[in-house]
Amino acid sequence: MSKNIVIVGGHGHVARKLTKLLTPSHSVTSIIRTPEQVNDIKELSANPLVLSLADAPVVDFTHAFQGSDVVYFSAGAGGKGGEEMTKKIDYEGAVKVFDAIEGVQGKKPLLILVSAVDVRDPDKIPAHYNEEDIAVSNRVRKAIGVYMKWKYEADKNLVKRTAFKWIILRPGGLTNTPGVGTASIGRTHLGKTISRDDVALALSLLVDREDASGLAIDFVGGETPIQEGLDTFIAKGETDFLG
Numbered sequence: 385m386s387k388n389i390v391i392v393g394g395h396g397h398v399a400r401k402l403t404k405l406l407t408p409s410h411s412v413t414s415i416i417r418t419p420e421q422v423n424d425i426k427e428l429s430a431n432p433l434v435l436s437l438a439d440a441p442v443v444d445f446t447h448a449f450q451g452s453d454v455v456y457f458s459a460g461a462g463g464k465g466g467e468e469m470t471k472k473i474d475y476e477g478a479v480k481v482f483d484a485i486e487g488v489q490g491k492k493p494l495l496i497l498v499s500a501v502d503v504r505d506p507d508k509i510p511a512h513y514n515e516e517d518i519a520v521s522n523r524v525r526k527a528i529g530v531y532m533k534w535k536y537e538a539d540k541n542l543v544k545r546t547a548f549k550w551i552i553l554r555p556g557g558l559t560n561t562p563g564v565g566t567a568s569i570g571r572t573h574l575g576k577t578i579s580r581d582d583v584a585l586a587l588s589l590l591v592d593r594e595d596a597s598g599l600a601i602d603f604v605g606g607e608t609p610i611q612e613g614l615d616t617f618i619a620k621g622e623t624d625f626l627g
């Protein structure tokens with residue numbers, strides 16, 4: 385069934401790939417922050433809406449989400465603008481979107497949030513991590529600890545919410561290599577990158593998976609066909625957000 389979909393961070397690399405997968409069957413509104421991106425969005429057969437996550441009030445986002453079935457959050461400061469911008473977009477921007485969804489009248493949309501693998505309390509090492517995972521995790525935290533911290537704060541905020549349904553996808557390091565259609569999904573090890581094509585594919589498949597709500601899904605490079613891996617993960621129903 386055709387759905388009304390809003391993508392926050394609609395001009396991002398993953399978001400544009402996702403838009404291409406969704407527009408043949410669904411109506412997509414892409415929230416972007418600059419009018420210069422309007423034509424790119426129109427070329428993808430989506431409807432551009434200029435709203436800055438940093439500046440626009442919650443109510444503007446509520447208005448944008450009213451009547452939508454699914455909202456994707458795929459925005460991020462991308463390390464630009466230091467900790468201040470990472471906090472503003474990856475955390476405060478995400479919370480703004482959560483609050484905005486709570487303000488929607490009637491049925492609230494399903495939120496599908498793009499987070500990252502290994503986002504967690506740094507003092508709690510997941511039981512399935514091996515020595516290599518711990519080494520990778522330490523290395524990543526040393527390099528982009530600020531990013532991991534604010535993604536964690538956003539996820540912590542989301543997992544407490546019950547007013548609307550949500551799913552968190554937690555990809556590993558993203559690449560621009562062509563997608564392969566396979567991945568390792570759920571309680572993964574760290575270190576294997578994943579193509580943005582494959583992340584977009586997984587996000588597009590989640591559009592119909594309200595049964596995945598309340599789950600955070602680790603998603604890194606691997607051998608399992610993505611549809612099959614998601615089906616297995618959702619049937620198991622064990623979240624990868626471990627606090």
Ligand SMILES: NC(=O)c1ccc[n+]([C@@H]2O[C@H](COP(=O)([O-])OP(=O)(O)OC[C@H]3O[C@@H](n4cnc5c(N)ncnc54)[C@H](OP(=O)(O)O)[C@@H]3O)[C@@H](O)[C@H]2O)c1
Nearest residue numbers: 393395396397398417436437438458459460462500557558
């Ligand atoms: N890079 C990785 O290895 C990695 C790994 C795991 C998860 N992730 C996450 O995956 C998601 C998608 O990644 P990606 O590669 O597609 O990122 P991307 O290309 O950098 O896209 C992020 C989007 O957020 C938008 N944005 C930034 N500030 C904004 C604001 N004030 N208002 C509205 N939009 C704003 C950007 O707008 P502009 O186009 O105007 O800059 C951009 O379109 C991100 O949440 C990222 O944190 C990344």
